[in-house]
Amino acid sequence: MARSARAQEEIRRFLDIGAVQVAELDLDGDEAVLRPGPGSPPVTHGEVFVLVRRGGRPVGTLLGRVPEGADAKAVLAERARAECGAAVFGGPGQPPFTTVVVATRERAGQLARALDSLLAQDHPRFEIVVVDNAPVTDETRELVERKYAERVRYVCEPVPGLAAAHNAGLDAVRGEVVAFTDDDVVADPRWLTELTAPFAADAGLGCSTGLILPARLTTPAQVLLESHGGFAKGFTPRTYDPAHPPGDEPLFPFTAGRFGSGANMAFRTAVLRSVGGFDPATGAGTAARGGDDLYGFVRVLAQGHRLHYTPYALVWHHHRETWRDLETQAYGYGAGLTAYLTAVLVNRPALLPAFLARLPRGLAHARTLTAVRDTDPADGTGAPGDHDERTHPWPRRLSRLQRRGMVYGPVGYLRARYALRAAVREQTAQRAKTAQGAR
Numbered sequence: 001m002a003r004s005a006r007a008q009e010e011i012r013r014f015l016d017i018g019a020v021q022v023a024e025l026d027l028d029g030d031e032a033v034l035r036p037g038p039g040s041p042p043v044t045h046g047e048v049f050v051l052v053r054r055g056g057r058p059v060g061t062l063l064g065r066v067p068e069g070a071d072a073k074a075v076l077a078e079r080a081r082a083e084c085g086a087a088v089f090g091g092p093g094q095p096p097f098t099t100v101v102v103a104t105r106e107r108a109g110q111l112a113r114a115l116d117s118l119l120a121q122d123h124p125r126f127e128i129v130v131v132d133n134a135p136v137t138d139e140t141r142e143l144v145e146r147k148y149a150e151r152v153r154y155v156c157e158p159v160p161g162l163a164a165a166h167n168a169g170l171d172a173v174r175g176e177v178v179a180f181t182d183d184d185v186v187a188d189p190r191w192l193t194e195l196t197a198p199f200a201a202d203a204g205l206g207c208s209t210g211l212i213l214p215a216r217l218t219t220p221a222q223v224l225l226e227s228h229g230g231f232a233k234g235f236t237p238r239t240y241d242p243a244h245p246p247g248d249e250p251l252f253p254f255t256a257g258r259f260g261s262g263a264n265m266a267f268r269t270a271v272l273r274s275v276g277g278f279d280p281a282t283g284a285g286t287a288a289r290g291g292d293d294l295y296g297f298v299r300v301l302a303q304g305h306r307l308h309y310t311p312y313a314l315v316w317h318h319h320r321e322t323w324r325d326l327e328t329q330a331y332g333y334g335a336g337l338t339a340y341l342t343a344v345l346v347n348r349p350a351l352l353p354a355f356l357a358r359l360p361r362g363l364a365h366a367r368t369l370t371a372v373r374d375t376d377p378a379d380g381t382g383a384p385g386d387h388d389e390r391t392h393p394w395p396r397r398l399s400r401l402q403r404r405g406m407v408y409g410p411v412g413y414l415r416a417r418y419a420l421r422a423a424v425r426e427q428t429a430q431r432a433k434t435a436q437g438a439r
Contacts, residue, residue: 010395014323017220020063020384022213024051025073025080032077038117038186038215038316043072049217049226049384050076052084056190057312058211060084060235063384092190092197092312096176098126098266100192101169103162104183105133105285108143110318111183115148118181123192128152131169133285134160159423161416162262162283163292170269170277179266180293181315186215188314195266195313202239206271206305207297209233209260210313217384221326222319226384228394230319231261235311242301251358253301254341260307262293264315267300275299279343281416282336288343288409288416290336295343302348330398334405339413346413 021044022037036042037051045068052060064079066072100118104111111130118128130152132140144154157168166180177196181187195210212231217223240259245252275296283292301307320329345352 006396010397014220014224014395017223018047019219020217020223021046021048022215022217023048023072023076024053025076026053026056027077027080027084028055032073032080034073034076040216043076045070045072048072048076049214050080051213051314052080054084057194058213058235058314059311061213061232061384092194093201095123095193095196096200097174098123098177098179098192098196099169099173099175099269100126100128100179100181101131101166101173102128102181102183103131103133103157103165103169104140105135105165106137106139107183108139111140112143112147114181114183114185114187115152117185117187117189118192119148119151120189121187121192122189123196126192127174129155129169129172131155131157131165133157133162133165158427159280159420161280161286161292161420163278163286163295164280164283164420165285166283166292167277167280170272173269176269177266178269178272180262182263182317184318185212185263185315186318188316191264191313191315194310195264198308198310199266199268202306202308204304204306205239205308206268206300206303207259207307208266208313209297209307209309210264210315211235211311212261212264212315212317214384215316215318217319219321221322223384224395225319225326225329230384231263231317233258233260233309233311237311238309240301240307240309242304242306250361253298254344254355254358256294256297256340257337259297260293260309263317264313265293265296267296268305271300271303271305272296275303276347279340279347281413281420282340282343284332286416287412287419288335288339289332289405289412291340291343291409291413292336294336294340298340298344299348302344302351326398327401330401331405331408334402334407335409335412336405338406338409339416340409342410342413 022040023043024035026033034043045066048064048066050062050064051058062079062083064076066075130144141154144152155168155172157165170178177199179192179195195208198208199205214226214230217226278292279295282288282295284290
């Protein structure tokens, strides 16, 4: 098929992807409670992406179809009982004092929604710090001061970039553990407790990550992203220990994207500070385009600390809505992947031999990540599927952009380092000028 005809076919298939409802179903014995996802209307007939809970904790997802006129709860509960077996787990334990850091930039409406969910957490002792990154208006500061002044601390970080913002938040942390999330999420009420309790149970734990599910699947772009695996890493808790590298992860620890994502992560504060925080030349808002969270994961593991993934710590993420957003995201993912690897090797050269030993397999893994897959919604492949399985639909255009991003990533990182140094010099000169004028 000619390239132009193939592109037109991909566009047609993309536009044919229909909306999917989002809901959660809590099973407790013979009882079942069906609720719409955050911000979603009540469940009706049609396709439904369902989070299944047992005892309030997430245990799996399924994609069900409710026939017109049928009882949605009965239909979905029958499927869930058949597909999601009983789970056995104890309580999360007593979590340590925690600081939640939310970096934001000119998105006060989304930020307010996220903060409302964070303030409803069942964690016994926590604080919230909002970092306003390179603001061009006073909208974020005014929101915090007007609505959240007594419950949320405000920090302004003039240097652009998500990692710089996270480092500014880290400087302000008072908690034993620091948790990070984004301004486009809604946090489950048990999120913070489930994410941070493992630190009390394991003194060698340096980082924890949690489950990310879609808040809405109303546009083709949102459905396509989730059908590619989204941000979730499955429903099995897992601990990664550098002293005992996992046998099924031959690229460990360099496939950091398998550990979690920056919208749902926490670190022992002292450990994150000991590795210097995040590299400010990585992350969204810089020429590197991303990779700040992956950098943090690898640095903590490389220092000998364990990382724990728990599916019980849940945030609902508002996926981007348009094809153009997906293009930007695909390129950014590719760039962030190789940018963070460059950052790790620049800042920790001792890891170079281990990296080179894994490089051939790493290249094969990269090809798998960016492989083109069929996107025909007629055969069901355009629907959300099992998480963390790279057999989901991914159009050729997005695959090419992701690979181009991978090629660009190291260049982007070096450009970001140069820009950061220039910004620091400018700020130093400005402070000196201000101090001189005050004399």
